[in-house]
Amino acid sequence: MSAASRDALPFTEQWREGNQVQLLINGEDFFPSVFEAIGRAREEVLLETFIVFEDEVGRQLQAVLVAAARRGVRVEMLVDGYGTADLSMPFLRHLVNAGVHVQAFDPQPRFLGMRTNLFRRLHRKVVVIDGEVGYVGGINYSADHLASFGAMAKQDYAVKVIGPIVGDLHRATLALLDESSSLPRPRAPWRSRAEPIDADSAQARVLLSIRDNQEHTRDIEQHYLQALENARERVIIANAYFFPGYRLLRALRDAARRGVKITLILQGMPDMPLVRLCSRLLYNYLLRDGVQIHEYCDRPLHGKVAIVDRDWATVGSSNLDPLSLSLNLEANLVIRDAAFNERLYQHLHGLASHSCTAISQQTALRGYWWRAPLIFVTFHFLRHFPAWVGFIPAHSPRLKPLLDVQPACTPAGLQLKEEETP
Structure with missing residues (x-):
């Protein structure tokens, strides 16, 4: 990361006053809220996640991101190269062709068919929409976060936030995206145009804490x-x-x-x-x-x-x-x-x-x-x-875009596979 980029996107923990915070329990709360918010996006969607599966939830995510990109919204989707490793070529092409900028974190090639980037993963789950609405939690984009999945459906949590803390989420996500990109990106501060939410708290004091392998290790x-x-x-x-x-x-x-x-x-x-x-x-x-x-x-x-x-x-x-x-x-x-x-x-x-x-x-x-x-x-x-x-190398994060993906290669550590035609 260049000195200029680091200066432009500093991340320091700060308490932010006056935030609306809503607790979201399981996929039943989380997915409708996130997908509706993306559907209202006007300028920008930034999404980080560990896992996207090509199931009913992954396809809903794909649909709302594609629709946003086709409206002219800047859409950045950052996934982990280990956690999200089995998306099909058609699934990715549909995103990329619509204008979604899809990147994988810390891409590694497979060795004897096995994933090799076992450590230092992107495990964050963050969404920032128009610099106004933010989501943070532990829920991935997969159907196993829904009760309909069955006995092994996961119990999990996230929060939706509106307020000054969204500016910190915005800066933290852009800082990670800019590790490997020279593309100009907006750095607008948080704005108060978002509609009020059904908040559990209307005036919360909130701090964003991250863990990385550079300045925020503990x-x-x-x-x-x-x-x-x-x-x-x-x-x-x-x-x-x-x-x-x-x-x-x-x-x-x-x-x-x-x-x-x-x-x-x-x-x-x-x-x-x-x-x-x-x-x-x-x-x-x-x-x-x-x-x-x-x-x-x-x-x-x-x-x-x-x-x-x-x-x-x-x-x-x-x-x-x-x-x-x-x-x-x-x-x-x-x-x-x-x-x-x-x-x-x-x-x-x-x-x-x-x-x-x-x-x-x-x-x-x-x-x-x-x-x-x-x-x-x-x-x-x-x-x-x-x-x-x-002693485990704390390498610099690497992001690889999928804009030029081809059937014969597997960039970003993703196992790309062609779907069978009927």
Whole structure:
């Protein structure tokens, strides 16, 4: 990234006052809201995501982006080269031919048919429309975020925001797009022309926190640590992939020892069983100091949300695991607002009370004799992981456009495949 580009698009965390914030639960809330907002776009749509699948949701996304581009709206779609790896050639061509600028983050070729860019992924899920409306959360563009998908439909969250914080989302997204592009891009500040939303809070104080591999390597983790260190009454964390670093584990334990009611809502019906196994290695350490653990069993939990006391909350893409905390590009909003905190609290409290299995220390100790050596290794791994991960190259992000895609090649690490003709 050139010095001029860095100066033009600085990202520094700042609290922004006077924002409208609306909690969106699962794809049933998120997809209609995003697609309607894109349908109203007049000038610009910026979209970052980890996954787009070529299913009913992916096709709806394609349709609204194509329609926007054909209206003359600048449409930038940035996907991860690992997470979004199997889109067909016709699907991509339809986007590109309409004028959608599709890019993949950190493209890598396949080796023996396998994806190779396993680390340092674009895991952010951000949408910015006309510099006025923003979305941040953990929901990908795939049908498995809808209840109609069946038993393995994911439980997940996002927020819609209107207000000055959208300007920070706009700048952060443009900064990533400009890593590999010299195209001139508008840098308009947030404008107040957007229509009011059905907000859970109308005057929230909000901060955008990102994690990257350059200047913001620990920002999201630091916000969690600061909130836990200052907690006095209650903490609820609902997180899909819970395998945090030693600092966060110690902060949770210390808060519980101070008398703070700590509740963790973790996966009880996992989409990745290995992740659940890793989380369970930590249960006894936390339970013995009073942390309450509930496993959510209605469907796979994919959320990344938390509340602390009565006015702090966070919603975003960052799990509390080594990938999110030390490797991936992530984006969370930190929200200081009593009304939004209460809205999220009531929802999470309902999950813990009615849709979860409480884990007792007796349950956690079953099989402890054979897990004890593994637990010992796990804690030392967590203590030293941030230093060890520094040996994995922190390469500069690479974006590759799909404007010149051809059937014989696979740019941007995407496995492009021709659809069969009837």
